[in-house]
Amino acid sequence: MGALFPNYGRWEIEIVEGQGTKVKDSNGKEYLDFVTGIAVCNLGHRPPKVQKAIEEQLNKVWHVSNLFQASHQEKVAALLTENSCGDYVFFCNSGAEANEAAIKMARKHTRRNKIITFVQSFHGRTFATMCATGQEKIHSGFGTLLEEFVYLPYNDEKAIEAEMGEDVAAIMLEVIQGEGGVNAANEAFLKKCEELCQKFGALFIIDEVQTGIGRTGKAFAYQHAGLSPDIITTAKGLGSGFPVGAMIGKAHLKDTFSPGTHGSTFGGTPLAMAAAKATLDEIFQPAFLQSVSEKGEYLKKQLKEQLADIPFVKDVKGKGLLLGIQCDQEVGPIIAEIHKQGLLVLVAGPKVIRLLPPLTVSYEEIDEAVQILKNTLTKYSSLPI
Structure with missing residues (x-):
């Protein structure tokens, strides 16, 4: 391990095996996984239909480049456009690349430079998406940022x-700021952003990298508010762990990305599209999305009830199966103890415990996770701060 750059603050756990909601570490210890690769394994680990699709494609062809016709991409693009307000799709490898494409699209299409994002947002770690991110800790140490990104208070209609x-x-935003603290936008604010974009001829970009692909109980989180953005970006849950990202745009943007304007060597490979199609075929079923909504409501209700008497727990927030437990103290040490008890969770800012279970999680697994959280947080509530 000594040859790796130390740019990750890694936990003292190495996962070597996974199936569904359960994973095992290198010591044989089993965990309930409520991290899922940070909202990536939406169908759980190694979902059979996705694994079968990848295995079948492995025996055909892995990579050909985007100089050739791409029926495999067309099938996935159709699923994305049929389940969103978009009309065309650009495939890439990650959420940061999808957001990078959206930034380039906005500047090229409008011939303007200024892009409004929001405090505590997170849009990626390429240079442009880092600059779009409204968090000083992400900018620190990288010198002069790209000009024309403006960070406004989230949910502040007057500021916008x-x-x-x-x-x-x-205007570029997340319907729920995942990395920034599981902060949800209110509907009036979202509609004001959309209205102002239409009034001034700006593009309305919604970053669905973490909230998309069924995570909140709809195909995309913006659909809860009845919005119709010009651009939607998605990645994490799109390939069940296989690297793939996408920018979805409306028809009026089609000619802005003419041949040669943007590209990706590995974007939309046959393997990535096999994983994405199998994933979307399952998640975009109405009954599946309804089950996500129901399980999300159940988990949130159980957390509110079971953690109600713990003094430093202040709120349970989020939607669907993207939830955060807001505390009044830093949760790093608590996270480590929760892991020891057999439940994997992560942070969203210093004082929020973030829960991202697979969308296939069972009610029994939810109950087990809530009990671990209750026991661990109750223990910590009795200790001096």
């Missing part, structure tokens, strides 16, 4: 009205 004008290329 004051900043908006004909020099704005786009």
